[in-house]
Amino acid sequence: MFTGIIEAVGTISAINVNAQGARLVIATNSLDMSDVKLGDSIATNGICLTVVDFNNGKGNGSYSADVSNETLQRTGFAGYKVGSKVNLEKAMLASTRFGGHMVSGHVDGVSEILAINNNGNSIEYWLSMPSDLAHYIAEKGSVTIDGTSLTVNALAEEGSKGHSQGSFRLTIVPHTVKETIFAEYQVGSKVNIEVDLIARYLERLLTKSGGNEHAPASNVTESMLLKAGFIK
Structure with missing residues (x-):
């Protein structure tokens, strides 16, 4: 982990x-x-x-x-x-300061950098969302890009002007650029993407048996999660 x-x-x-x-x-x-x-x-x-x-x-x-x-x-x-x-x-230790989010190191797919724009002292990166992973990516949710824990700042599907549907934006501060390989990226660069671990398990709970007809049905429902504020 x-x-x-x-x-x-x-x-x-x-x-x-x-x-x-x-x-x-x-x-x-x-x-x-x-x-x-x-x-x-x-x-x-x-x-x-x-x-x-x-x-x-x-x-x-x-x-x-x-x-x-x-x-x-x-x-x-x-x-x-x-x-x-x-x-x-x-790999993290039990005593490690938890500065990012839970990352398993199991990559879900590859994303492509579509645009790079300066915004003040930060840099905005627009990345493609693989169609099979798009439903795991949420605004202000966590995503891992080439091992770096990052926050999704916007989704093009929610009306980000000038960007094709199926992309998301990351805003990278100077410290992250300096300490990672973000400075190496160019438009067209391919990066490893791992979606939020909790989102993957949550989907499995919502789909009950996960394809196993003999597994017990889950009591977790979408309406329950809406009511509790986990999704909106």
């Missing part, structure tokens, strides 16, 4: 493709690896990867991780190359 607060920006230093997927070597740069063990998890551009090898040499620490074909197909890793920058976050 992660919080979506990026700890460092790493660099892909090697990609070795094999029949099962690929093995990546990621230079950790400023990430403190002193407490990382083999088998630990590191969110790499939002993807929960298991450390299978590492080198903690001062100034050139790195770790290796295997990426399955499923991950290659579902995420933006297929377009990465040696030298690509990636957001890094170690």
Whole structure:
């Protein structure tokens, strides 16, 4: 489990493709690896990867991780190359300050950056909403982009002039740009997106059995959630 607060920006230093997927070597740069063990998890551009090898040499620490074909197909890793920058976050501890939101490191799909606009000292990014994920994305709700916990500031489907339906806006402050790979993005860049974990489980509750006819029906209904103020 992660919080979506990026700890460092790493660099892909090697990609070795094999029949099962690929093995990546990621230079950790400023990430403190002193407490990382083999088998630990590191969110790499939002993807929960298991450390299978590492080198903690001062100034050139790195770790290796295997990426399955499923991950290659579902995420933006297929377009990465040696030298690509990636957001890094170690798995949270029970004592960690919870600065972002609950992030599982299980990417739901890939989004495309449609527009980048300056707004005061911040930068606005408009991103596409994959049709199968659009109903999870809500104004002022949480979303994870390449591992970064962010707030959705607007939805084009709610009348944002000049933007096609099926897009959403993020407003990125200078600190986030500095501490993540947002400065690397251009119009057309593809990014990993993970929707809010609670929204996914809530949908499963609302659909009762989730496709299993033998599962007990849920007592959670849309009218109950409306009345309690969870949805509007």
